[in-house]
Amino acid sequence: MPSAGASMPSPGGSGHEDPSMPGMDGMPGDDGLSDSLDGYRLTSSDAALPSGRPAAYRFAVTGPDGRPVTAFAVDQTERLHFYAIRSDLTGFQHLHPTMAEDGTWTASLSTLAPGSWRMFATFTPAGGPGGSKDFVLSRTVTVPGTSRTTTLPAAAGxxxxxxxxxxxxxxxxxxxxxxxxxxxxxxxxxxxxxxxxxxxxxxxxxxxxxxxxxxxxxxxxxxxxxxxxxxxxxxxxxxxxxxxxxxxxxxxxxxxxxxxxxxxxxx
Structure with a gap:
């Protein structure tokens, strides 16, 4: 098995996505399969990322007032945890992106295999109407190229x-x-x-x-x-x-x- 941050080669979308709006997902919930919850939204202009080379994914978290959130509570030593996972549950990456002063985050991803990927951000706002609440939001991106699906390994201990x-x-x-x-x-x-x-x-x-x-x-x-x-x-x-x-x-x-x-x- 690969070490942390390595990308593994990787079935279809989550069933929560609106295909007419890349990266936009359906009903809010606590499973992370929505880009918005309780007025907070994960935003990004990146609907696609290149294959075959490392890529930067840029995003922001906006609050109920529509402005980028810049104050986050520390959870397990980090202000925000970022995950990338391919639709067949391969290619896992767990990153800790950097945030610019304007609230734009940049996640430096390792090489992504072609297919549909979901990008998760987990965070807790520091103050504001969502202060102290843990959020998990996500968006999808497409990596172009020939996509090969990997069958999920059987359950094993x-x-x-x-x-x-x-x-x-x-x-x-x-x-x-x-x-x-x-x-x-x-x-x-x-x-x-x-x-x-x-x-x-x-x-x-x-x-x-x-x-x-x-x-x-x-x-x-x-x-x-x-x-x-x-x-x-x-x-x-x-x-x-x-x-x-x-x-x-x-x-x-x-x-x-x-x-x-x-x-x-x-x-």
Missing amino acids: TTTVDGCTVTVQGDLTAGMEHPLTVRLTRNGEPVTDLQPYLGTYAHLTAFHAGDAAFAHLHPTTPASGDEGGPDLSFHAELPAPGNWRLFLQFRTAGRVHTAALTLHVAG
Whole structure:
């Protein structure tokens, strides 16, 4: 599996999109599949990005007054988290873009494979009518070229990345809170050299197969020092049944690794 920020080659749109308006999505909700919620909107003039080379995606968050938001609360060491995911749930990228004084953000993306991509921004406004509320908004972009769809791997409890075996344990039911445990081993031995990453020992996000709905699974294992692991705990509440693609990011020896596996959630 590739490391963080790597782009993996990657079925159709989310079902929430208006095809007559590129990048504009349907009804607001908390699954991230809309560009607007409670007066806040994710705006961008980028409806397409080039394939075969790195690209910059520029966007802004506007508030209920229509003006760009420039004050954001810090969440897991960052003011805004940005994710790019292809419609078949490959090509995952998790970035921390930079913001200009006028509120324009720039996300420097690695090479994107041709196809339909969804760009997510997660943030909490600092003050204003939406202050202290967590938002997940997204827009779609098209990357031109011949698109090859990758079949979602079957649900499995383990995967390997960069020599580390990741084992996920937890039986999840849609809409209910469950604990989720991740264990890391290397050559059969427990991994105990995890370094803090974004204020914790691991970052875990999930995308729903079929529509790419977004969920962030919150860590409950505190981070202190460079001797984390091998067991990590997460608070998991996935809203819809079916398969979800999980992306676990963790750091060892100064390098961030990204492990991906498919988890089935009961109805």
